[in-house]
Amino acid sequence: xxxxxxxxxxxxxxxxxxxxxxxxxxxxxxxxxxxxxxxxxxxxxxxxxxxxxxxxxxxxxxxxxxxxxxxxxxxxxxxxxxxxxxxxxxxxxxxxxxxxxxxxxxxxxxxxxxxxxxxxxxxxxxxxxxxxxxxxxxxxxxxxxxxxxxxxxxxxxxxxxxxxxxxxxxxxxxxxxxxxxxxxxxxxxxxxxxxxxxxxxxxxxxxxxxxxxxxxxxxxxxxxxxxxxxxxxxxxxxxxxxxxxxxxxxxxxxxxxxxxxxxxxxxxxxxxxxxxxxxxxxxxxxxxxxxxxxxxxxxxxxxxxxxxxxxxxxxxxxxxxxxxxxxxxxxxxxxxxxxxxxxxxx
Numbered sequence: 001x002x003x004x005x006x007x008x009x010x011x012x013x014x015x016x017x018x019x020x021x022x023x024x025x026x027x028x029x030x031x032x033x034x035x036x037x038x039x040x041x042x043x044x045x046x047x048x049x050x051x052x053x054x055x056x057x058x059x060x061x062x063x064x065x066x067x068x069x070x071x072x073x074x075x076x077x078x079x080x081x082x083x084x085x086x087x088x089x090x091x092x093x094x095x096x097x098x099x100x101x102x103x104x105x106x107x108x109x110x111x112x113x114x115x116x117x118x119x120x121x122x123x124x125x126x127x128x129x130x131x132x133x134x135x136x137x138x139x140x141x142x143x144x145x146x147x148x149x150x151x152x153x154x155x156x157x158x159x160x161x162x163x164x165x166x167x168x169x170x171x172x173x174x175x176x177x178x179x180x181x182x183x184x185x186x187x188x189x190x191x192x193x194x195x196x197x198x199x200x201x202x203x204x205x206x207x208x209x210x211x212x213x214x215x216x217x218x219x220x221x222x223x224x225x226x227x228x229x230x231x232x233x234x235x236x237x238x239x240x241x242x243x244x245x246x247x248x249x250x251x252x253x254x255x256x257x258x259x260x261x262x263x264x265x266x267x268x269x270x271x272x273x274x275x276x277x278x279x280x281x282x283x284x285x286x287x288x289x290x291x292x293x294x295x296x297x298x299x300x301x302x303x304x305x306x307x308x309x310x311x312x313x314x315x316x317x318x319x320x321x322x323x324x325x326x327x328x329x330x331x332x333x334x335x336x337x338x339x340x341x342x343x344x345x346x
Contacts, residue, residue: 018228025236026237031247033240037237052237055234056193056230058226059302061201062224062227065202065220066205067152067202069202078150078280080275081150084275085132086158088271088274089132090161090169092267093292094170096263096267097125100263101122105121114313117313119313120313124300124312125256125259126173128295128297132158132292133297137287138155141290143330144286150288166194166299167186167189167190170186170303186307192302231298234305238301238315238316241311252316253323260324268289268335275289276343285343289332290332290333290336293332297322301315301319
């Protein structure tokens, strides 16, 4: 496949631009219509903001519809590559991000960040790294000519693990970072933003698949933009609440991007190298590296808002992940494709 972006939809290809525009629109709207956004912020039920809760479900569920748990039997075919990716996703990435977050937020960037938000920034970065990417991975795998069955089985397995491992890992790392989060709140976030959307998505998937492959493909093409649109609307709301803090501290976004960028390249490189060492093929190593590097940023944004609120540093930190996801992952795509000769050389 040529080194282009043909596998990415219009919204996905320019996601960084849309996010930048949402930052501007959200900040402007928050400054011009403070009463409106204050009223929206008050529309809560059981500590969940209803407009945001609806947007998050619209954002997450279409992505989860793509997951075929029937592909799990494919795990045995490339167990070495699966093992490498699981090790990176659950044994390296959350912990390396917690270390990087502490190093940059608590040590190197302390004079440049608002003191009241330091813990919140660290929490947001941990949330960003605690769940592996689901939907966008299929795009990255396609662009690198990755094995589609490996990608599908890996994503399905990660989703099952995420149901049980996300909350304990987040709680552990926040505890190590001396950030207190009630277990009840964390488990509620898992139920609202992982379990229920996953169940609804699979019921919807079974219904669509039952109508035939053509109907399923057409439906996915229609609902895909809804997910991106909901993400962008959520970001507008978030930046409407965050606007004043960002205007006063515009450097914060650039500083938060530093540990995210480092962990993306570190985890991608480590997964790629480990696949070479265990003897996996290049078309397995590529999606393995990309799954190891990318994040389920939709879930991270949802959990950060649910746990810490719209105006938190945690919510802002997860949004920075959205802002840089596409351009950074496209760089990783190019790197693994251009190093194919090195990879294949024994």
